[in-house]
Amino acid sequence: MVYVGDSIDIGYVPKLALLCEQLQKDFPDLVNIIPSYTSIMVEFHPSYDVSKLTQYLSKMLDQFDQLKASSQQKLIELPTYYHPDVAPDLITLAQQKKLSIEEVIAIHTNQEYTVCAIGFTPGFAFLGVIDERIAHPRHEEPRLQVAKGSVGIADQQTAVYPSNSPGGWQIIGNCPVSLFDPHSTPITPFNVGDTVKFVSIDKQEFLALGGVIEHSKERVK
C-alpha cells in the first residue's frame, strides 16, 4: 500500500492517476494497481523483485507534491433525468436541505466532478466533491435493490450505479447511458482523474436514450 495523505483531498486525484499511469508503464508485470482517494494498492507476484519497485515508489512519493498531472483527462457528460419517477429520494432530500427540486438539480449539474476511485461494483465511479448544500449521508439501512443508472449522493460524493445492486446512497436521478458493459471495450468510460459533468434531461430525452421508469415500492417517506 502507498499512502499519500490521511484525509480526502481532491488535489491528490490527478497526481495519483499520473503515478498509476507511470507505474503501469515502467512496471508492466504488476498484477494490479488500484488507486483510491489517498492511496494506491500495488499487487505483485511473490517472486517479484520488489527492491526496484519500492525505490521507484519512494522517489515518486518524494516528488508527489510537485507532480504535474497531464491535461489529457477526459470530460464525460452524463445526461440525467432528475425526477421522482426514477429518484425515490429527490423530494425528501430537497425538503431536508430546504431547497426546491430545481435548486437541487441546478447545484448538482452546475459543477464538474473528478473521478476519485472506481470500485464497489465494476464501473462504479466515486465522484467528488459535491456542493455542501446538497451533501447528505447514506440511508442507515441500505436498499436491497437500487436501479441501474441511479444517480446517488453519499456525504460529499456522488455516483451513478452502473448496474442493479444493493446500495444506501440518496437517489436523486437516473442516467440512461450504459456505464458498465463487460463485453465492450473499454468496459467503462471512466478512469480515475477524469472529469464528469451531469446534464439535466427531460422525460422524453430520458426514454429516447433508453431510460426505464419502474415504479418502486421502496420510496422513502
Next chain:
Amino acid sequence: MKALEVISPGTLSLVQDLGRKGVGHLGLSTGGPADLHAFCWANYLLGNQANAAVIEITLGQASFRAQADVMLALTGADMPATIDGVAIGNWRSFLLNKGQTLKLGYAKKGLRAYLAIQHGIAAPKIYGSCATVVRDQLGGLDESQGKALKKGDMISSTSTLDSNLSAMFSAKFTPARFIPNYAQKIEIGVLETYQHELFSSKQKSAFYSNIYTVTDKLDRMGVRLQGNAINPDSKGIISEGIASGAIQFPPNGQPIILAADRQTLGGYPKIGCVTQMSLMKLGQARPGTSLQFYAADLEEEIDRYRKFTRFFGV
C-alpha cells in the same frame, strides 16, 4: 472438441482459471479458484498448463457425461466420485470413456472440488481470463456472461483429444502427504498490515486467542466469522484497495476474510491479511468450522508461497 455434457451442475459449478489480472482499477474482481492448492493439483495431474480452465464444484452432487474418451483429474473436497456407479476416489487422474457418467456425491469433507480436463476447458477469455465472476457478469462458457454451469451445457477441451487414450493412459495420483485433511478445526496465518495499529494490544490478543466459527455467510467474495466482537478505534477509513485475504472488521466487530471475488475497494478497518497458503485452506472451510488465527512471519510466508508458485508454475 466436445468433452463433457453437464448432466447436473449441483449447487454451484463454475469455470475457473487463475483469474483476471490488471483490471482492479476498473472495479473488476480477480476471480480464480477459491482453493488454489487443489486447483493446481488438478491441472498438474494431467500435465496441463498451470492456467488451464477447470470446473470448481461447490458442495457436490454434480454429474457429467463424456462426449468422447477424455482424461480427467479430480481434486479438492471429498465428494464420493463414481463412474457409472463404480467408486474411483479423488486426487487422481482417470479416464472417462465416451458415454460414461461421472457422478460426484455430497461433499463429506471440504467444500470445493476441482475437475480438470486434459488440455483445459475451452472458454472465451475476457481480460486474459475465463474465470467466472457472477457479480461482474464475466467469464464462463461461450455467451454465458458470468453465469454458473447449467444442465445441458457442453464443455469442450481446448485441443483435440487423443483417439488412442485408453492404450496410453496411466493414472497419476497426488502423493498422500500433499493431500489436506480439511479438518473441522483450522489454524489461519495472519500478516498484520493495513490499519492494525487501530487495534489495541488487548484487542489483538483477543483476536489471536478467540476461537471463531465459520458462518454460513460464506461465498467466493468473503467468509464471515463469528466470535467475540472486536471493535477497533475507528468509525471507518477512507476507501482503499482490498488485497486478497484482507481481514476487515465492520461495525458489528465480526471479521470478514475477503476472497477471490472480493470487491476492489472498501472502507472498513483491516487488521491485516490471511497468508496465501492459509487462504487456500479457508477455501475448503465449511460453515461450522472452528478457526483460530496465528501471527505468521512475513519472510517465511513469502518463501513458502514462492516455493508453491514455482512448483506449479503459477
